[in-house]
Amino acid sequence: MKKLFPIILLVLTVASCKKAEELKYNSTDNIVFDFSSEDKDSIVYTFAYTPDLARDTIMIPVRISGVQTNTDRTFILKAMPDSSTALPGKHYEAFKDSYVMPANKGRISIPLVIYNTDSALQNQSVKLKFKLYANDNFGTSLVKEINGMVIFSSTLEKEYWWTYYLGDYYSRTKHLLFLIATNGVRELTVPQPNTPFFDIPKNLYIISLLTSFMADPATWVKNNPGRDYVLDKIKDSDDYYFYSINNPAKKILYKKDDGASTYHFIDEFGRRIN
Numbered sequence: 314m315k316k317l318f319p320i321i322l323l324v325l326t327v328a329s330c331k332k333a334e335e336l337k338y339n340s341t342d343n344i345v346f347d348f349s350s351e352d353k354d355s356i357v358y359t360f361a362y363t364p365d366l367a368r369d370t371i372m373i374p375v376r377i378s379g380v381q382t383n384t385d386r387t388f389i390l391k392a393m394p395d396s397s398t399a400l401p402g403k404h405y406e407a408f409k410d411s412y413v414m415p416a417n418k419g420r421i422s423i424p425l426v427i428y429n430t431d432s433a434l435q436n437q438s439v440k441l442k443f444k445l446y447a448n449d450n451f452g453t454s455l456v457k458e459i460n461g462m463v464i465f466s467s468t469l470e471k472e473y474w475w476t477y478y479l480g481d482y483y484s485r486t487k488h489l490l491f492l493i494a495t496n497g498v499r500e501l502t503v504p505q506p507n508t509p510f511f512d513i514p515k516n517l518y519i520i521s522l523l524t525s526f527m528a529d530p531a532t533w534v535k536n537n538p539g540r541d542y543v544l545d546k547i548k549d550s551d552d553y554y555f556y557s558i559n560n561p562a563k564k565i566l567y568k569k570d571d572g573a574s575t576y577h578f579i580d581e582f583g584r585r586i587n
Contacts, residue, residue, distance in 0.1 A: 368428050435469075
């Protein structure tokens, strides 16, 4: 009877290993998002500093939780319209019916095209929620990793340095004109108490770019053909629209003053920009 014990133990061990092998290789691979630890489950994007950009592409990282195979496998990624404020066709390009995880690959990035043509994006962000769904190739049992979100806008906010150089008056339209005139300058340094400050000449030069631009945008357009901006006269009017030909939906009114021959840009509140 003692001799049977090692044999029974061996049989049980082999059976246990075989069952473990079956569980390991027969279980369904999962498809999940592969956002970084900083992103968690979302991506935040702004068009604020690229006003001439009508669209951009965000890459959504996806990976498998399981084994790679030597064949292509499809998976499903869909928007969640009931939980989103972004609209397909208006704010983003709709997802495809399915995507492919290539053979011998464990990670890919899905391109999501987003649009900067809705003027409302200048005042508020929109969110697009999306989710991975199970199919014959992949499961979605890792529920904490199958939901994602993109939040985007073209909203500008008053910077800490604004008042020091440009006064108390702030509008997003003037901020936008500042970005255009300075070719994307985002920040100006501000003097600190008891600290030597050497950036005054540089900063004053940057401000002068905005001043000269607003005084004569027609000359600026003529001297910067590579920037692709135009000053387009409004039909049956003395006024103009200023905009990038790459993003004509984003227009700024350049209006003739009543009873005068001068022009001013008009901000989002209907006020003259000085």
